[in-house]
Amino acid sequence: MKLQHYLGGLEGLGPVSTETRVFVETWETRIFGIHTAMMALSSQLPLPPTPSKFTTVWTWADLRKGAESLNPFDYFKFRYYEKWLGGISGYFIDNGYITAEELDALTEEFYRDPSKPFPAAGDAAIDNRVVQYLVEGDSPKRDTNVSFDFAVGDLVSIKNVPSIEHTRLPGFLRNKSGTVETVYDGAYVYLCDTGTDGIGAAMPVYCIRFEPEDLWPGNTEKNFSLYADLYSHYVEAPAAASAKQAA
Amino acid sequence: MIDRFQYREDREAYSAARVKALEALLIKKGIITDKTVDTVLDFFETKMGPFNGAKIVARAWVDPSFKDRLVTDTPAAIAELNLPEGMAGAEGEHMRAVANSPDVHNLIICTLCSCYPWPVLGLPPYWYKDPTFRSRAAREPRAVLGEFGLPVPEAIEIKVWDSSAQIRWFVIPERPVGTEGMTEAELEALVTPEAMMGVAIAKAA
Numbered sequence: 001m002k003l004q005h006y007l008g009g010l011e012g013l014g015p016v017s018t019e020t021r022v023f024v025e026t027w028e029t030r031i032f033g034i035h036t037a038m039m040a041l042s043s044q045l046p047l048p049p050t051p052s053k054f055t056t057v058w059t060w061a062d063l064r065k066g067a068e069s070l071n072p073f074d075y076f077k078f079r080y081y082e083k084w085l086g087g088i089s090g091y092f093i094d095n096g097y098i099t100a101e102e103l104d105a106l107t108e109e110f111y112r113d114p115s116k117p118f119p120a121a122g123d124a125a126i127d128n129r130v131v132q133y134l135v136e137g138d139s140p141k142r143d144t145n146v147s148f149d150f151a152v153g154d155l156v157s158i159k160n161v162p163s164i165e166h167t168r169l170p171g172f173l174r175n176k177s178g179t180v181e182t183v184y185d186g187a188y189v190y191l192c193d194t195g196t197d198g199i200g201a202a203m204p205v206y207c208i209r210f211e212p213e214d215l216w217p218g219n220t221e222k223n224f225s226l227y228a229d230l231y232s233h234y235v236e237a238p239a240a241a242s243a244k245q246a247a
Numbered sequence: 248m249i250d251r252f253q254y255r256e257d258r259e260a261y262s263a264a265r266v267k268a269l270e271a272l273l274i275k276k277g278i279i280t281d282k283t284v285d286t287v288l289d290f291f292e293t294k295m296g297p298f299n300g301a302k303i304v305a306r307a308w309v310d311p312s313f314k315d316r317l318v319t320d321t322p323a324a325i326a327e328l329n330l331p332e333g334m335a336g337a338e339g340e341h342m343r344a345v346a347n348s349p350d351v352h353n354l355i356i357c358t359l360c361s362c363y364p365w366p367v368l369g370l371p372p373y374w375y376k377d378p379t380f381r382s383r384a385a386r387e388p389r390a391v392l393g394e395f396g397l398p399v400p401e402a403i404e405i406k407v408w409d410s411s412a413q414i415r416w417f418v419i420p421e422r423p424v425g426t427e428g429m430t431e432a433e434l435e436a437l438v439t440p441e442a443m444m445g446v447a448i449a450k451a452a
Contacts, residue, residue, distance in 0.1 A: 004359075005359070007358050007359075007378055007381050007382045007385075008358040008381070008385035008386070008409070009382065009385050009386040010382035010383075011386075013378075013379040013382055013383060014379065015379070015394055016374065016377060016379050016383060016384075016391055016394050016395075017373055017374050017377040017379065017380065018374050018394065018395055018396075018446075019372065019373035019374050019377075020372045020373070020374060020440070020441060021372060021373055022369070022370045022371065022372055022373070024373060025259050025262070025263070026263070027259070027262050027263035027266045027267075029284075029288055030266045030267070030270055030284055031266050031269075032287070032288075032370070033283065033284030033285070033286075033287040033288055034269065034270060034273065034279065034283075034284060036287045036337075037279050037283045037284065037287060039337070041278070041279075051277065052277065052278055052279070053276055053277040053278050054278045060360075064359070064360050067360070071251070073251050073252070074251065075378065076378055077251070077252075077254075080361070080373065080376045082262060085262055085265060085266055085269075088269070089265070089269055092269070092272075092273070097273075097276060097278060098269075098272045098273075098276065102272060103265070103268055103269060103272060106267075106268035106271060106272060107261075107264045107265045107267075107268040109268070110263075110265075110267040110268050110271075111257075111261065111264035114263065114264065114267070116267075118267075118270070118271055118274065118281060119271055119275045119281060120274075120281045121274055121275070121280065121281055122274060122277070122279065122280020122282065122283070123280065124280070124282075126279060126280050126283060127280055127282055127283050127286045130283060130286055130287060131286060131290060133337060134287075134290050134294070134295065134333055134336050134337045135294075135332050135333035135336045135337075136333075136336055136337075137333075137335060137336040137337045137338070137339065137340040138337065138340065139335075139340040140340065140341075140413040141340070141341060141413075167359075168359060168411050168412060169411070170358045170359055170385075170409060170411055172358070172385065184341075184414065188412065188413050190413070205412045205413070205414070207414075212386065215385075215386070216386050219386070220386050220387065221386075221387050221388065221389045221390070221405075222401055223401050223403070223404050223405065224388055224389070224404060224406065224407060225404070225405075225406055225407070226385060226407045226409065227406060227407065227408045227409065228408075228409040228411050229409070229410065229411050229413075229414050230411060230412060
């Protein structure tokens with residue numbers, strides 16, 4: 001169990017931040033740009049090849065896996081883009097694109113001399129592909145023929161699947177019941193196969209309404225409801241859930 | 248004392264140097280170019296950003312039938328407008344808009360990460376990415392909205408939408424009273440990213 005999968009409803013955290021800036025330090029803009037370029041150059045996308053030496057897959061799922069694998073204290077300690085910087089640097093080292101030693105050494109050089117000149121190089125086709133990715137996106141929707149087990153208004157139960165590395169099922173919804181609010185048209189893949197967690201292949205997605213009083217009995221606010229978009233693998237009929245409990 | 252509970256004294260200077268080193272190495276190794284990062288940042292300054300969302304909301308305020316279409320088929324309604332290319336691009340391939348009313352206030356959250364509708368809103372502000380917000384908004388949205396300076400009376404239902412799959416959400420705030428004589432361009436200026444995520448409402452200047 002990872003705390004990062006169970007954030008919803010945690011108590012004792014103090015006031016929220018009302019910081020409206022997207023970036024609070026200029027350096028954060030650079031790691032955002034690098035991440036977006038990696039997504040655009042990622043090898044699974046059906047986009048024109050470029051001279052970029054980036055030959056592996058990098059998607060949101062990879063960034064999220066990194067954040068979810070952190071020690072929970074570090075997750076809360078480090079600011080959003082600090083986590084990105086750590087995760088993305090680690091990816092380039094782990095995949096042999098750069099070495100930790102050269103990154104450390106060059107960090108030291110830029111630390112001593114922040115105005116040290118940057119290398120000037122690159123083929124414009126790389127940047128064109130980055131823009132093409134931003135414009136076209138990477139739709140997860142597929143025309144695959146799938147069966148829809150539930151309809152709007154159906155009462156459903158949420159499974160407690162074994163999510164080892166990565167999940168899109170919020171912890172606070174596991175083993176809870178809700179009502180189908182929307183059956184989205186078509187089928188949706190996820191960015192990677194999450195293994196025993198169960199998503200990846202094209203499947204329906206439902207928007208499900210939960211009563212906060214069922215989620216946090218006696219410990220929530222009045223007159224609100226919580227909705228979550230959930231992949232169908234996470235959803236089952238209430239009868240299936242009660243049969244498992246009886247077994 | 249364990250290091251985990253301390254920050255480096257040179258926290259920001261170190262990160263600034265490290266990200267420079269990383270970008271320089273990636274350029275040198277032929278992974279990105281010396282213009283790649285600026286190309287991305289420029290795209291979010293000029294093509295994808297909250298200026299698009301503001302146009303969409305202002306149109307919904309002046310054209311009720313557009314507002315209906317925006318709620319029932321969000322991408323198709325957005326495609327009617329003369330916005331930059333890419334309105335169904337990265338992180339906006341499948342979007343859904345929900346409208347506030349006198350009886351309902353909507354709030355968009357992402358308890359697992361920071362899913363955000365890039366084409367119409369650009370990049371998420373820090374409040375949206377904050378683990379404290381993501382935790383608390385799920386269980387006590389009224390208390391959280393109060394901290395944003397937005398008291399929501401108990402008679403108004405709050406709907407909290409957790410973006411856990413691949414659909415990206417935004418809110419159509421209500422048109423403020425006292426804006427009857429305003430042009431669409433003037434109305435756009437009243438629409439903030441916060442109002443389009445539900446931690447604020449639109450106000451008449």
